[in-house]
Amino acid sequence: MALPISLPPGAPAAPASGAGPLTVAGAGLVGSLLALYLARRGHAVQLLDRRPDLRLRQRSEGRSINLALSDRGWRALEGVGIADDIRQVSIPLYRRVMHDRQGQLTGQPYGAAGQAIYSVNRDQLNRTLLDLLEARPGVQLRFGQQLQRLDLAGRTLHLRDVATGRDYAEPYTELFGADGAFSAVRGALQRTDRYNYSQDYLEYGYKELTIEAGPDGTWALEKNALHIWPRGQYLMIALPNLDGSFNATLFFPYEGPTSFAALPDAAAVTAFFAAEFADAVPLMPRLAEEFFANPTGSLVTVRCFPWHTEGVLLLGDAAHAIVPFYGQGMNVGFEDCTVLDGLLDAHGDDNWPAVAAAFEQQRKPNADAMADLALYNFVEMRDRVGDPRFLLQKRIENKIAALHPTRWVPLYTRVTFSHLPYAEAWAAGQRQDAVMAQLMPHIQDEADFDRPAVQARLAEELAAAGI
Numbered sequence: 529m530a531l532p533i534s535l536p537p538g539a540p541a542a543p544a545s546g547a548g549p550l551t552v553a554g555a556g557l558v559g560s561l562l563a564l565y566l567a568r569r570g571h572a573v574q575l576l577d578r579r580p581d582l583r584l585r586q587r588s589e590g591r592s593i594n595l596a597l598s599d600r601g602w603r604a605l606e607g608v609g610i611a612d613d614i615r616q617v618s619i620p621l622y623r624r625v626m627h628d629r630q631g632q633l634t635g636q637p638y639g640a641a642g643q644a645i646y647s648v649n650r651d652q653l654n655r656t657l658l659d660l661l662e663a664r665p666g667v668q669l670r671f672g673q674q675l676q677r678l679d680l681a682g683r684t685l686h687l688r689d690v691a692t693g694r695d696y697a698e699p700y701t702e703l704f705g706a707d708g709a710f711s712a713v714r715g716a717l718q719r720t721d722r723y724n725y726s727q728d729y730l731e732y733g734y735k736e737l738t739i740e741a742g743p744d745g746t747w748a749l750e751k752n753a754l755h756i757w758p759r760g761q762y763l764m765i766a767l768p769n770l771d772g773s774f775n776a777t778l779f780f781p782y783e784g785p786t787s788f789a790a791l792p793d794a795a796a797v798t799a800f801f802a803a804e805f806a807d808a809v810p811l812m813p814r815l816a817e818e819f820f821a822n823p824t825g826s827l828v829t830v831r832c833f834p835w836h837t838e839g840v841l842l843l844g845d846a847a848h849a850i851v852p853f854y855g856q857g858m859n860v861g862f863e864d865c866t867v868l869d870g871l872l873d874a875h876g877d878d879n880w881p882a883v884a885a886a887f888e889q890q891r892k893p894n895a896d897a898m899a900d901l902a903l904y905n906f907v908e909m910r911d912r913v914g915d916p917r918f919l920l921q922k923r924i925e926n927k928i929a930a931l932h933p934t935r936w937v938p939l940y941t942r943v944t945f946s947h948l949p950y951a952e953a954w955a956a957g958q959r960q961d962a963v964m965a966q967l968m969p970h971i972q973d974e975a976d977f978d979r980p981a982v983q984a985r986l987a988e989e990l991a992a993a994g995i
């Protein structure tokens with residue numbers, strides 16, 4: 529039975545043709561970029577978000593998380609002409625810098641000379657996308673509108689105006705679900721027949737903290753690096769901001785002898801940090817205050833399929849939320865936008881079912897691979913990067929790559945500095961890992977690599993792995 533439809537004041541009227549605007553749910557990073565891609569193709573677009581317009585907030589309010597942006601994300605931003613603007617407000621990070629308990633530092637480059645991941649401010653990136661959208665004709669931004677429920681058969685959105693609490697319904701023609709890891713659009717798909725869905729929470733949470741700028745606005749740690757305090761079962765990281773501060777994030781068990789539960793008060797937090805992160809503590813004067821004021825975030829991997837049903841397509845975290853340890857979640861979501869744009873070129877803008885089917889077919893294996901890679905990098909970051917043998921292995925890998933540049937590309941490079949499908953990057957990385965596992969027992973230091981016996985072994989293992 530058709531539901532009564534009531535349009536709120538300001539909602540876009542359906543054009544005379546009968547086809548309404550395309551609807552994007554979620555004005556976060558992916559939804560905003562997607563809306564921009566769609567608007568550039570000439571579509572009328574409405575973008576809905578449950579939150580108020582973040583551009584109306586004071587810059588100091590809210591969480592100022594920064595994100596690592598890499599090649600896939602940059603390509604997507606280039607596609608809408610804003611990569612250069614964002615580059616101006618980003619900080620290149622050329623290497624990891626590891627801090628041990630004594631404050632000794634070791635470094636590991638991310639790629640070849642000049643290759644970097646970039647620290648960007650989430651809010652600033654989102655604001656830039658929204659400003660561009662607002663400047664385009666045919667785009668309507670509707671903030672404070674929360675999707676409560678979706679009637680798939682009736683193609684109806686059930687929305688709440690958050691400010692007034694008023695509930696209302698309205699029709700949609702095509703709906704893009706970019707409403708994040710806890711997506712309401714996905715919630716409706718989950719209730720359809722034979723829908724596959726899983727969510728896996730880590731037993732870890734994350735806490736954001738601040739490493740303050742020096743008095744003259746300089747960076748108290750190496751600016752062009754991502755800092756890691758690997759501690760085996762947990763870790764802290766820090767990425768720089770333009771104002772000289774760093775956003776630090778502690779990834780820490782919820783329960784157990786070393787956990788959030790075991791740090792009930794300021795004295796316990798201060799003593800723990802003094803023992804584990806001694807070199808960072810003098811740079812974190814608001815540590816205890818922030819530790820209890822800031823929320824503890826959970827870490828989840830969401831896998832689901834299909835991503836589309838008639839009139840609806842999921843993208844970004846709504847389709848594939850991953851744990852943050854590779855710094856790729858937004859990059860995957862941005863790559864979704866580039867891929868969708870290419871499929872619209874190939875299939876035409878009036879053939880949504882074909883585009884949506886091709887999109888999920890192409891993206892699902894890659895999103896799954898990236899989910900696995902993100903979990904793999906958790907162990908690397910919290911544990912392996914603190915092991916001198918692992919750092920030696922990375923140096924040996926670079927030697928192999930230099931010797932066989934067309935055959936051997938480090939996994940990190942394939943994921944971060946290439947556009948190779950993630951699934952292919954992951955498969956190649958696993959083959960290379962198998963070779964390293966055979967080779968490393970014969971290597972004690974870098975000089976060993978040139979020994980004829982080691983070179984012979986390498987040739988044998990490369991052949992066996994089909995590399």
Ligand SMILES: Cc1cc2nc3c(=O)[nH]c(=O)nc-3n(C[C@H](O)[C@H](O)[C@H](O)COP(=O)(O)OP(=O)(O)OC[C@H]3O[C@@H](n4cnc5c(N)ncnc54)[C@H](O)[C@@H]3O)c2cc1C
Nearest residue numbers: 554556557558578596675707708844845855856857858859
């Ligand atoms: C600690 C942490 C660190 C990270 N670091 C990185 C990094 O360095 N690099 C990287 O690439 N990725 C990183 N990520 C991942 C990245 O944040 C996400 O992948 C990215 O934000 C996904 O964008 P999105 O637009 O899909 O979802 P979101 O950014 O979550 O946006 C969803 C939007 O939908 C809105 N919304 C939600 N529900 C509704 C509803 N019912 N009705 C209407 N609107 C709704 C929300 O208000 C929000 O604006 C990190 C994630 C975490 C948690």
Ligand SMILES: NC(=O)C1=CN([C@@H]2O[C@H](COP(=O)(O)OP(=O)(O)OC[C@H]3O[C@@H](n4cnc5c(N)ncnc54)[C@H](OP(=O)(O)O)[C@@H]3O)[C@@H](O)[C@H]2O)C=CC1
Nearest residue numbers: 556707708709710825826827828829830845849850851852
């Ligand atoms: N993959 C991951 O592990 C995670 C990824 N993210 C991503 O990070 C980005 C920024 O996140 P941020 O804006 O801070 O989002 P939040 O963590 O603030 O979550 C936004 C809203 O989602 C709902 N929510 C939060 N946690 C849960 C949960 N465990 N179960 C159900 N609903 C929940 C809450 O809505 P309500 O008010 O209705 O309770 C919350 O207000 C987003 O892209 C998000 O997708 C965020 C957290 C974890």
Ligand SMILES: Nc1ccccc1C(=O)C[C@H](N)C(=O)O
Nearest residue numbers: 595596624754765852853854855
């Ligand atoms: N942005 C992040 C957020 C949380 C955890 C890690 C990252 C990273 O970027 C890690 C980086 N890619 C690394 O491998 O060193």
